[in-house]
Amino acid sequence: MSAKEYRTVSSAQGSLLIVEQAPQVAFGDQVIIRDHLNNKRHGQVIRTSEREALIQVFEGTGDLDLENTWVRFLDQSLEINLSPEILGRIFNGIGTPKDGRPPILSNVRRNVNGSAINPAARTYPREFIQTGISSIDGLNSLVRGQKLPIFSASGLPHNRLAAQIVRQAKLVDEESSFSIVFAAMGVSYADARFFQEEFADSGVLGNVVMYINLADDPPVERLALPRVALTAAEYLAFDLDRHVLVVLTDMTNYAEALREVATAKGDVPSRKGYPGYLYSDLAEIYERSGRIKDRHGSVTMVPVVTMPSDDITHPIPDLTGYITEGQIVLSRELHNQGVYPPVHISPSLSRLMKDGIGKDDTREDHPRVANQLYAMYAKAMETRNLAAIIGAEELSERDRRYLKFAEAFDSQFVGQGEDEDRSIIETLNLAWELLSMFPKDMLTRVQEADLAKYHRSAD
Amino acid sequence: MSETDNQGTIREINGPILTIQLPGIRNGEQVKIGNLGLYGEVIALKGEIALVQSYESTEGVKPGEQVFGLGKPLSVELGPGLLGSIFDGVQRPLDKVFLESGDHIGRGINLPALNRERTWHFVPEPGVAIGAMLSPGQLIGRVQETAIIEHRIMVPPNQSGELLELAPEGDYQLDDPIGRMQSADGKPHKLMLYQHWPVRSPRPYRRRDHGLSPLITGQRILDTFFPLLKGGKSAIPGPFGAGKTVLQQQIARWSNADIVIYVGCGERGNELVDVLETFPQLQDPYSGHKLMERTLLVANTSNMPVVAREASIYVGITMAEYYRDQGYDVVMLADSTSRWAEALREVSGRLGQMPVEDGYPAYLSSRLAAFYERAGRVETQTGAKGSVTLIGAVSPPGGDFSEPVTAHTKEIIQTFWALSKELADARHYPSIDWVGSFSEHVITAAQWWHQEISPDWAHRRKQALGLLARDAELSRIVNLVGPEALSSAQRWELEGAAMIKEGVLQQSALDPVDTFASPEKQFLLLDMVLMIFDRGSELIELGISVQELTDLPLMAKARRAKQTFSSDQCDKIRLLMEEFKQAFSKIRLEYAKFKEHTQ
Ligand SMILES: Nc1ncnc2c1ncn2[C@@H]1O[C@H](COP(=O)(O)OP(=O)(O)O)[C@@H](O)[C@H]1O
Ligand SMILES: [Mg+2]
Numbered sequence A: 001m002s003a004k005e006y007r008t009v010s011s012a013q014g015s016l017l018i019v020e021q022a023p024q025v026a027f028g029d030q031v032i033i034r035d036h037l038n039n040k041r042h043g044q045v046i047r048t049s050e051r052e053a054l055i056q057v058f059e060g061t062g063d064l065d066l067e068n069t070w071v072r073f074l075d076q077s078l079e080i081n082l083s084p085e086i087l088g089r090i091f092n093g094i095g096t097p098k099d100g101r102p103p104i105l106s107n108v109r110r111n112v113n114g115s116a117i118n119p120a121a122r123t124y125p126r127e128f129i130q131t132g133i134s135s136i137d138g139l140n141s142l143v144r145g146q147k148l149p150i151f152s153a154s155g156l157p158h159n160r161l162a163a164q165i166v167r168q169a170k171l172v173d174e175e176s177s178f179s180i181v182f183a184a185m186g187v188s189y190a191d192a193r194f195f196q197e198e199f200a201d202s203g204v205l206g207n208v209v210m211y212i213n214l215a216d217d218p219p220v221e222r223l224a225l226p227r228v229a230l231t232a233a234e235y236l237a238f239d240l241d242r243h244v245l246v247v248l249t250d251m252t253n254y255a256e257a258l259r260e261v262a263t264a265k266g267d268v269p270s271r272k273g274y275p276g277y278l279y280s281d282l283a284e285i286y287e288r289s290g291r292i293k294d295r296h297g298s299v300t301m302v303p304v305v306t307m308p309s310d311d312i313t314h315p316i317p318d319l320t321g322y323i324t325e326g327q328i329v330l331s332r333e334l335h336n337q338g339v340y341p342p343v344h345i346s347p348s349l350s351r352l353m354k355d356g357i358g359k360d361d362t363r364e365d366h367p368r369v370a371n372q373l374y375a376m377y378a379k380a381m382e383t384r385n386l387a388a389i390i391g392a393e394e395l396s397e398r399d400r401r402y403l404k405f406a407e408a409f410d411s412q413f414v415g416q417g418e419d420e421d422r423s424i425i426e427t428l429n430l431a432w433e434l435l436s437m438f439p440k441d442m443l444t445r446v447q448e449a450d451l452a453k454y455h456r457s458a459d
Numbered sequence B: 001m002s003e004t005d006n007q008g009t010i011r012e013i014n015g016p017i018l019t020i021q022l023p024g025i026r027n028g029e030q031v032k033i034g035n036l037g038l039y040g041e042v043i044a045l046k047g048e049i050a051l052v053q054s055y056e057s058t059e060g061v062k063p064g065e066q067v068f069g070l071g072k073p074l075s076v077e078l079g080p081g082l083l084g085s086i087f088d089g090v091q092r093p094l095d096k097v098f099l100e101s102g103d104h105i106g107r108g109i110n111l112p113a114l115n116r117e118r119t120w121h122f123v124p125e126p127g128v129a130i131g132a133m134l135s136p137g138q139l140i141g142r143v144q145e146t147a148i149i150e151h152r153i154m155v156p157p158n159q160s161g162e163l164l165e166l167a168p169e170g171d172y173q174l175d176d177p178i179g180r181m182q183s184a185d186g187k188p189h190k191l192m193l194y195q196h197w198p199v200r201s202p203r204p205y206r207r208r209d210h211g212l213s214p215l216i217t218g219q220r221i222l223d224t225f226f227p228l229l230k231g232g233k234s235a236i237p238g239p240f241g242a243g244k245t246v247l248q249q250q251i252a253r254w255s256n257a258d259i260v261i262y263v264g265c266g267e268r269g270n271e272l273v274d275v276l277e278t279f280p281q282l283q284d285p286y287s288g289h290k291l292m293e294r295t296l297l298v299a300n301t302s303n304m305p306v307v308a309r310e311a312s313i314y315v316g317i318t319m320a321e322y323y324r325d326q327g328y329d330v331v332m333l334a335d336s337t338s339r340w341a342e343a344l345r346e347v348s349g350r351l352g353q354m355p356v357e358d359g360y361p362a363y364l365s366s367r368l369a370a371f372y373e374r375a376g377r378v379e380t381q382t383g384a385k386g387s388v389t390l391i392g393a394v395s396p397p398g399g400d401f402s403e404p405v406t407a408h409t410k411e412i413i414q415t416f417w418a419l420s421k422e423l424a425d426a427r428h429y430p431s432i433d434w435v436g437s438f439s440e441h442v443i444t445a446a447q448w449w450h451q452e453i454s455p456d457w458a459h460r461r462k463q464a465l466g467l468l469a470r471d472a473e474l475s476r477i478v479n480l481v482g483p484e485a486l487s488s489a490q491r492w493e494l495e496g497a498a499m500i501k502e503g504v505l506q507q508s509a510l511d512p513v514d515t516f517a518s519p520e521k522q523f524l525l526l527d528m529v530l531m532i533f534d535r536g537s538e539l540i541e542l543g544i545s546v547q548e549l550t551d552l553p554l555m556a557k558a559r560r561a562k563q564t565f566s567s568d569q570c571d572k573i574r575l576l577m578e579e580f581k582q583a584f585s586k587i588r589l590e591y592a593k594f595k596e597h598t599q
Helices: A158-168 A189-201 A221-239 A251-265 A278-286 A315-323 A332-336 A366-390 A397-414 A424-435 A448-454 B094-101 B220-225 B244-254 B269-278 B306-325 B337-350 B364-372 B404-412 B421-425 B442-452 B457-481 B488-505 B519-542 B546-550 B553-564 B567-598
Strands: A009-013 A016-020 A030-034 A040-049 A052-057 A070-073 A079-081 A109-111 A128-130 A150-152 A179-187 A208-214 A243-249 A290-292 A298-306 A326-330 A343-350 B007-014 B017-021 B029-033 B038-046 B049-054 B066-073 B075-078 B086-088 B119-124 B139-144 B150-154 B161-166 B170-173 B179-182 B188-191 B195-198 B207-209 B233-237 B259-265 B295-300 B329-335 B355-357 B376-379 B385-394
Touching (some): A079 A221, A150 A158, A150 A315, A158 A243, A158 A298, A179 A221, A189 A208, A221 A298, A251 A278, A251 A298, A251 A315, A298 A315, A343 B421, A366 A424, A366 B457, A397 A424, B029 B049, B049 B306, B075 B306, B161 B188, B220 B457, B244 B269, B244 B329, B259 B269, B259 B306, B259 B337, B269 B295, B295 B306, B306 B364, B337 B355, B385 B404, B442 B457, B488 B546, B488 B553, B519 B546, B553 B567
Parallel strands (some): A150 A298, A179 A243, B259 B295, B259 B329
Antiparallel strands (some): A009 A016, A016 A052, A040 A052, A079 A109, A290 A298, B007 B017, B038 B049, B075 B195, B119 B139, B119 B170, B139 B150, B161 B179, B179 B188, B207 B376
16 A cells, blocks of 8 residues: 555546546556545546546545645555455445444455456356245246346335345245345435345344445445445355345446446447446446356345336346346336236346256246246237227127236236245246136147146136 | 567556557557556557557556567467367457466466367378478368367468478377478478467458358248348347347257357356356257357357457457368357447547447448458368358347447348347247348248258248238237127138247247257148148138137147157158148038038
8 A cells, every 4th residue: 555645636526536647556546535624535546647547536526625635546446355244234335334333354355346257167047046926936037146137117116026035035945045235326215224124124134234325425436336245245155155145226326327427537428328338337247146166155136227217228227138137127007006016027037047947946837837827918918908999898708818817917926915925836826727717728838738737627 | 479579668548448658569469468467459559659458457557567569460279179168259268267267257367279288180181292382271181179070270371382291190289280381482381280360350262152051040930931041141139138149049059050159249147158058968950969069159248348349259250260261161159249339339439539320430330341241151262162150149229220230230131030029028939020030041042942841932931921911910900990890711810820920930949849940840830830721711711610710629739739749750740730631621521511401
């Protein structure tokens, strides 16, 4: 660490600071800034030349007096201390304690930027996680090491759903529970509070580490926060052999902070003013989940993305969907009909479901049942649209059956209690109950053996 | 890679772009950067000042650190041992990198792409005698690279001369010279089992040739409806989750190519792991050997440095051309070309170049065209025939096909497999939209199908597409005035289209039986569904109700046939067709009797 302090700040704007005559500053270097009141701020070098260094200040440059600002370069990237003691603690976006307790002492220090996991070091995630939620377990199953975001919108119960997943997630035949890394970016005090109480009520607080940046905390800190949180998650998973569930909320706030900084730096914008590198930047975060060869632990990620104006083609959900291994999409329509959780199954997807379900993992008919439910629901949606145009009474007998199915599906299969923890077998049996509304001949996605075993018809 | 004496200093670091002062460096030359020894390449020159893009993260690099010129542009090693490997975007072997730096990819790692320890059994080409004049690309020997692929050792494309010495049959390592030759200017050259080639220059060939036979992928919607010839170029655009990657993996698994090169360009790590874990187990339906024996992977996942992503597709295509030059039919899959274009955009943005559309530089379309131009069927330098088929996924933001990368790509390619979110949401896979897709290869493909499978192919294909078009028209009517407005014949057309969709077009990659369909099975399923439709139409004309036909228990059998009968069980599909013919005759007879009674 260098002791030299520079008093050559030549400009400050937004979150950016320029220091002159600092010729040997490393790119990505961590910076401590002391202002005229002797308060410390933190920053990171984002451009450096022999003449000057450009610094991004996490706390912003508000109220800085350039004459009386001292800058110290630490000659290292942003790093955090890690030890098992982080569990049960609360930190801010750059890993400083926020719970009034002392900082973590440890000789394990990690660079928060990580470097890419070697694809040759990964193993394919295939262990089914039972969340107890039928629309997820039955149709969009989550597996250990997956990144599966919740696409939501303002006013929808994504927090409650995320909390329910955290509470209920388990492996079917394993006792070990998940350690939780909770990363909150720009959330309201009420939302942060909601999660804290949730963790306390379910008695898991001691197994949770929280990184919290509230809506009125400095936005730039949000850029470091998920990296800090994931560094902790990787430590728990790959050093301490734990299975870690990371909840990141809300990635939309993260991306907005990124846009703010990019604009200030003068980066070329692509869509909606977001920088062209938003994709790569998000990928650096999301791709830190996974399973690694010969390591016992895993990092499973459930990011929350609120879609601005409910628009799934908005760059944030769009780019997220291009990176993550599926998405659980919430629907305002279902929510307004009182369905909880309002999971809209058509645009929802789990890309890693295929290897986590079936004979040895859940039940042999699971893949085909999911397929069949989707086929019936798709047809039912077509019928619903038709009914909206010509009136339900004009529909044929067969078509009306689809409408009845859709209703039952939304209310009984998708809809469930916030404390209702359904086993995967219960979910599959419920699926068959609904499919049995159709005669066997109409169910061509399942096998005849499945029909013989599970179809509820009289014959 | 070795340093030259050419040495300079770093002036500025802006993410992956560095400004350096290095007199005498060439544009495109590779450099070794700073104390960490990162690799990069020069992308612009202005006097003594060069702009460099780094393939690795520049975190921790300081102005004032040194830079060395490496004397040559980004090149790849080409020789036995490529197959079965996984490389990063600049051809570093990721399994070796794993041994060196562990779970995460370290920086400044300099490892040769090809294994130097392994020995190869070299068999010199009979008839290549000492004193012979060797021409560029000439075959001088062979090595059995994998159980199915014989690696043909060639004189490098830009060398020729008199053969002075050729090693006898035996086991050699890559660094053992296997011969010597003397070029016209009197200079001696060693002949090795491997060669180098700069990735941004296409490898030479004698002339272009026509594509003749279709690439059979085992996917009905591709082979039967929108065929692609070996040596063709195609694109798979689609929003996220529509099935681009699964489709490309299906092609990697089941296509009748000799060599498959799969480039994961800015996509998920787990998707490459999926290939790495499954291909060594899966059997190639043509050779019976493991798929990994003909496959190689290039991986620059979305979280790896963006500059190496830009390089990765050139690294992939150069290896593809190399096997083409050996006379093989190669398929290269790039998932996704949009991420490559974005890497281009990011670098151009950092260089302050003027963006034209959505932040992309003006040269986007010419770069895309030049890349796709490296596909094709050619006559090699020695007169053999080889091909590179290029299939690129395109990831349009928001699924909007009018965005620059999709729009420019569409102008360049010959086959366009457009994926639709609506179909994917309804779990109709592969979610290829038959209205928005096209193939310019249908006429040539038809010749193959007519010769190999059935003279009815083109006719049946056209009939099916016609029925699907009618389906769209009639569905519009239904949505306006309800199904009651349709005649029986029209409702039967809707049923026919539904059977085509479910019985023919939909094909699950996850279904163990239906994941691959031989051309024969493809045609039989199509023929069966259309036979049912034709005969059914006749009955309906006689006055039989649509319901009576749809209620036939046989109908469910027809829709299940694809997943019931494998490609080896085509006879059973024929038997099922016979059953249908009998059932229809029976209905016709009963109906005639019934008519007699009532008259
Ligand atoms: N041909 C197919 N057969 C079965 N499932 C498919 C097929 N194509 C896509 N899918 C399903 O859709 C998901 C997303 O497909 P993928 O190819 O990863 O989409 P994209 O690459 O376009 O984002 C897959 O995980 C799989 O569940
Ligand atoms: Mg994909």
